[in-house]
Structure formats: structure tokens, C-alpha cells
Amino acid sequence: MSVDATTRSPAKRALTELEACVLGVVAERAPCTAYTVRSVFAESPTRRFSGSAGAIYPLVRRLLKQGLLEAETFPRGSRSKTSYTVSASGNDALKAWLTCPIDEDVIAIPVDPVRTRLHFLSVLTPAAQLRWLEEVEQGLDTQVEALQAEWRDDPFNTSYERLLARGTLDLVETRRDWVRSVTAFVRASVHDVH
Amino acid sequence: MSVDATTRSPAKRALTELEACVLGVVAERAPCTAYTVRSVFAESPTRRFSGSAGAIYPLVRRLLKQGLLEAETFPRGSRSKTSYTVSASGNDALKAWLTCPIDEDVIAIPVDPVRTRLHFLSVLTPAAQLRWLEEVEQGLDTQVEALQAEWRDDPFNTSYERLLARGTLDLVETRRDWVRSVTAFVRASVHDVH
């Protein structure tokens, strides 16, 4: 057979989570530099991405080469600075990423290091279990308080953003309450023995 | 200076999350094969680890070489089968991993692909937003129902396990309610326009 006659679109492999997030961040703050994108990830309370230079700079160049980003360079001395915006096809790609596969991976029960550790907690002595639980509980308490304070001060630009923050707060509260109930349970078990 | 005179312990680098989980799983089901460990990860509702052969078999051999696991091999034809148990120092390592660094990474707000997408949802048209939200809501509903059914049927070995399951259920319910409230908000915004 001969080569396919239809014009091939440029690869169109699905975006990775980081690629999509970079597009999203640039969409929000355009025009902005790769450094700005880096800072957003670095300062995010979620630890998903570190915003490491080794990840961002090559990735941004790749998105540019694929036509998903547009660039404007400002020469300054021997090194130049580049500002990026999302192109029309970049916007399409972001939309496609958002809607395309609603399947399992997105919906699945989120990964939670605390849950993992709770699962194996029984290998510790009850006293050590309580020490750990109390430390975690305290950490989660300060986290909840910080988010509650943010909620009260309302530094959000839109009511949608405020709604998202509310959901995050609800989740960490639920998580904290969970750890609390486990602590109570372990404490009760220890008391029963005596 | 000359070489440090004190006897060096064998590396003692902190365990990775997967290494610790493998130790934990073997601790629960010992004696068991690497294949069993693989199945546990593969069948887990959490998608953290796939239980891929390429990860598990080399890892188990490494833990064995470090003395954290003990092995018993049963020859059968040209290939043999190996059962593992956690050694005393393996148990110590697991305990150390559980208690050691309670810091940020463990406590941090868990990664949630749905939250990520909610954050960028505004790039879609309101209609597309609702389509996506409804699909996600439905997926989360079936997930909640499955966990509720499991809760009712109570297939748990210990009341501690039941407590852990309760916490997971609370979390996914909170998450579902969050998505619900976002849907309601978007629907209201659409109505306001008309």
C-alpha cells in the first residue's frame, strides 16, 4: 500500500497532566514567562509538581514547537527573556484534555499518604500509633485553620474560585475528622486492655 | 583523613513509598509470593501503583538482598517459586518509615485530578462544563454506592479496617458533594444569563 493520502495532523498525542497544567497556567496569566509558570507550581499548596526547571523549560519549548503556545522574545544582553501565550490550537488541546477521557484514572480514589500509613499502622505499638496519630492530627489542624483563615479573608477573584476553595477545605476537614476518629478508636482500644 | 573506623550499616537509605507498601503487604500476607504482592496492587481501588512486574520483581529481590525480606524457594521444573516473609530488620524499616518524617509531603493536600480539572474548567463553554460535570458526578455516584454497599455488607476482618473504610467513604462522599455544588453553581450561572 502507498502512504496515506490524507494530511496527517502533527502527532496529537494526548497531553500529560503537567503539559495541560502548563497550558492552563499560561492561559490564566498570559503573557507570562516559563519562570512564572515555575513559580506557580512551586508555590502551590498541592505537591503534585515541583516546578523544576528541568521539567518546565524543555516542556514549554516542546509546546511552542507543537504550536500550542506562542512566544514573544525580549532580547536583553547575552540572554533573552520569552513571554508565552496560549495559541488557538493550544486552547483546543486544553479543551480536549479537559473533556476527553473521564475514565477511571481521573475519578479514582485519590492517592493519600496518610491513608497508606493508616493501613499499615498496626505494625507499631499502640503507644507509637498514638504518637504518630497525634502528630498528624496536629499537622492537619494547622492546615485546616490556614484554609479557614483564607476562606474568611476571602482573597478570591471570583465566586467560582471561592467555591473551589470551599471544596478543598471540606476535603481536608473530612480527612482531619477521619484521623481524629482513628485516634479515638486507638485510644479506646488501649484503655480496654487495662 | 583515613576511612571512617565505625562499622557502616548497610546503606539505610529511607524506603520509597512502594518499597514500604511491599513490606507492608508481605507483612500482612506472609508467606506470599511476589505475584501475590503484584495482585494486591493491581486490584487496589487506589491507582497509586499498577503492580507492574517490572517494578515488583526487581524491588523484591533488592529488599531480599538488603535483608529486609526472607525467602523460601520451592523448585518446580525449570523455574522455581519463592515465598517471602518480612525479617526482623524489615519490620524495623517499616516502623521507621511509618513514624520518621511526618513532614509536609505526607500531610499535604492530596493530589486530585478532578480538582485540577475543576480549576481549569472555565476554558470550556458553560454547556460543555455541565456535560463534563454531570459525567463526573455520575461516576462518583456509582463509586459512592459501591463503597456504601461494601460498608453495609461488612466484609472487613477487623473493626479497624471497617473504620478505615468508613473514612474513605466519607472522603469520596465529600468529593461527590463538592462536584454537585459546583454543578449547581454552574447551572445557576447559566440560568442568570437568560
Place this chain on the structure above:
DNA sequence: AGCGGCATGTAAGCTGTTACATGATTCT
């Protein structure tokens, strides 16, 4: 003049996945 934040970049490595490949055992 020097320090801190802005800005860009690369090399090496860690950790896990995908995909393939093979053989043993059990069930029907």
C-alpha cells in the same frame, strides 16, 4: 558593590510503567 529575585538552561538519576516473553499448575 553586592545581594536577592528574575530568568534560562542542562546532565544525571530515580521511580515506575508498558510491553513483551516464558514456563508451571489447575480446572474443566
Place this chain on the structure above:
DNA sequence: AGAATCATGTAACAGCTTACATGCCGCT
């Protein structure tokens, strides 16, 4: 006898982090 499941293994790669390296710019 054939299929499903148990069991082990490897090679290639994907995706991101760590650590390093450099230079510009504004402030004090």
C-alpha cells in the same frame, strides 16, 4: 487437551526531580 491463572523475568522508555550552572536586573 486447552484455557485460565499462577509465577517470574527483562528491555525500553516515560516523566519528573535534583543538582548544578549561568546571567540579567533592580535595590540599597
